[in-house]
Amino acid sequence: xxxxxxxxxxxxxxxxxxxxxxxxxxxxxxxxxxxxxxxxxxxxxxxxxxxxxxxxxxxxxxxxxxxxxxxxxxxxxxxxxxxxxxxxxxxxxxxxxxxxxxxxxxxxxxxxxxxxxxxxxxxxxxxxxxxxxxxxxxxxxxxxxxxxxxxxxxxxxxxxxxxxxxxxxxxxxxxxxxxxxxxxxxxxxxxxxxxxxxxxxxxxxxxxxxxxxxxxxxxxxxxxxxxxxxxxxxxxxxxxxxxxxxxxxxxxxxxxxxxxxxxxxxxxxxxxxxxxxxxxxxxxxx
Numbered sequence: 246x247x248x249x250x251x252x253x254x255x256x257x258x259x260x261x262x263x264x265x266x267x268x269x270x271x272x273x274x275x276x277x278x279x280x281x282x283x284x285x286x287x288x289x290x291x292x293x294x295x296x297x298x299x300x301x302x303x304x305x306x307x308x309x310x311x312x313x314x315x316x317x318x319x320x321x322x323x324x325x326x327x328x329x330x331x332x333x334x335x336x337x338x339x340x341x342x343x344x345x346x347x348x349x350x351x352x353x354x355x356x357x358x359x360x361x362x363x364x365x366x367x368x369x370x371x372x373x374x375x376x377x378x379x380x381x382x383x384x385x386x387x388x389x390x391x392x393x394x395x396x397x398x399x400x401x402x403x404x405x406x407x408x409x410x411x412x413x414x415x416x417x418x419x420x421x422x423x424x425x426x427x428x429x430x431x432x433x434x435x436x437x438x439x440x441x442x443x444x445x446x447x448x449x450x451x452x453x454x455x456x457x458x459x460x461x462x463x464x465x466x467x468x469x470x471x472x473x474x475x476x477x478x479x480x481x482x483x484x485x486x487x488x489x490x491x492x493x494x495x496x497x498x499x500x501x502x503x504x505x506x507x508x509x510x511x512x513x514x515x516x517x518x519x520x521x522x523x524x525x526x527x528x529x530x531x
Contacts, residue, residue: 255283264341315408322405349427438463
């Protein structure tokens with residue numbers, strides 16, 4: 246079984262992405278790893294090169310015309326995916342702010358082996374934890390997606406969908422997937438408030454609008470709707486980053502900032518486990 250990891254990154258150091266940790270977290274599963282490194286203003290390219298012989302780099306230039314709905318992120322993802330060799334069985338996608346805990350490596354490998362020769366299984370589905378403000382809090386509102394595809398087959402008809410959150414197959418069909426029982430730790434909203442502000446300004450451009458906040462200000466984490474405390478352990482590859490934390494974020498988890506509609510949805514979810522209107526860009530096979 247051949248496994249290839251893939252990702253994309255640009256200005257990873259400037260915007261304080263844990264992109265090195267992201268790649269390192271899945272590297273033990275991979276025979277090779279393709280990274281589309283965009284035209285950066287920092288040492289992102291050099292840091293990726295330093296990761297070693299498994300890394301295959303393609304240098305890219307972001308299409309500045311793709312400024313709607315995060316389409317440029319899917320475009321960069323597709324560049325990396327298309328550079329994967331055709332003899333690959335499974336492709337493990339990880340974004341620059343996502344990390345797979347080492348405790349799930351065996352489960353992922355087992356799932357890949359189990360479904361390798363079943364073409365009806367087109368991808369593998371992972372659970373998600375979305376950290377917010379600091380490494381101690383998890384977003385708990387219904388707007389955070391609970392699951393997404395992170396392993397797909399290497400096929401000409403599979404492509405990164407919309408803003409690169411997930412995948413589809415041509416012409417525009419959902420992939421049939423199996424759930425792995427593994428979790429991706431998403432650190433997209435855990436940064437020094439100054440770095441978070443810089444990142445928000447950069448990303449906002451690629452959703453078709455300029456950042457609303459004033460440049461030079463710190464990102465305001467306080468307006469979040471609902472959080473819960475994280476009581477587990479962070480991946481080993483994140484420990485050095487955790488030790489360097491230089492800001493403090495405290496939140497009263499008993500307080501929520503829901504609209505009536507959001508509150509009703511959350512109440513029904515707690516009662517039944519069903520999330521009304523949940524976005525599911527996949528067909529889950531039992």
